[in-house]
Amino acid sequence: MYDEKYTKYKNKILDFYRKNRRMPGYKEIMTLVGFKSKNAVYKLINKMVDDEIIDKDSNGRLTPMKIFGQVPLLGLVEAGIPTSVEEDNSKFLSLDEYMLGDKKSPTYLLEVKGDSMIDEGIREGDLVLAERRGDPKDGDIVIAEVDGGWTMKYFKKKGNLIYLKAANRNYSPIYPQYDLKVAAIVRGVIRKY
Numbered sequence: 001m002y003d004e005k006y007t008k009y010k011n012k013i014l015d016f017y018r019k020n021r022r023m024p025g026y027k028e029i030m031t032l033v034g035f036k037s038k039n040a041v042y043k044l045i046n047k048m049v050d051d052e053i054i055d056k057d058s059n060g061r062l063t064p065m066k067i068f069g070q071v072p073l074l075g076l077v078e079a080g081i082p083t084s085v086e087e088d089n090s091k092f093l094s095l096d097e098y099m100l101g102d103k104k105s106p107t108y109l110l111e112v113k114g115d116s117m118i119d120e121g122i123r124e125g126d127l128v129l130a131e132r133r134g135d136p137k138d139g140d141i142v143i144a145e146v147d148g149g150w151t152m153k154y155f156k157k158k159g160n161l162i163y164l165k166a167a168n169r170n171y172s173p174i175y176p177q178y179d180l181k182v183a184a185i186v187r188g189v190i191r192k193y
Helices: 003-020 026-033 038-050 095-100
Strands: 054-056 062-064 070-073 091-094 107-111 127-131 141-146 149-158 161-165 180-190
Touching: 003 026, 003 038, 026 038, 038 054, 107 180, 127 141, 141 161, 149 180
Parallel strands: none
Antiparallel strands: 054 062, 070 091, 107 127, 127 180, 141 149, 141 180, 149 161
């Protein structure tokens, strides 16, 4: 596959994702890029998987991996007293690698509803990046199912006692009556201004 054509096809698929908030299906990809066969789509998808642009699960479902590309890292900005800083154009940062690291564990975004984590700087409407893992440490922010309902809170452990704690004084700690399952650990917060 020629690099120029491949880049064009890849961008059409990622543009579809940005516009529709979901990855296109095989038939939709055929239409997007003008292919006549699903075999050609299959080869394109495998190339994108090999390049770690998208991921494909065992059911063939596609998820984006590298949608941001690289952004120049210019240096530091002072959030206190203004100081002079020299611009450094030599470094680039991949937002995907920054947010996800080298981990290959399943990661997903969730939109925040409510204000129970406001003192941690997590506001309603923010997106949290959650890594699907069930082995939290005391103080981790987790996505958990507690007594049949889902929530995002601090995971707290004192001896054998496990509970969830909000980052807002208006909310009481949650002590599970029956069951507590941690589904994911929050790794980052994304807020758009």
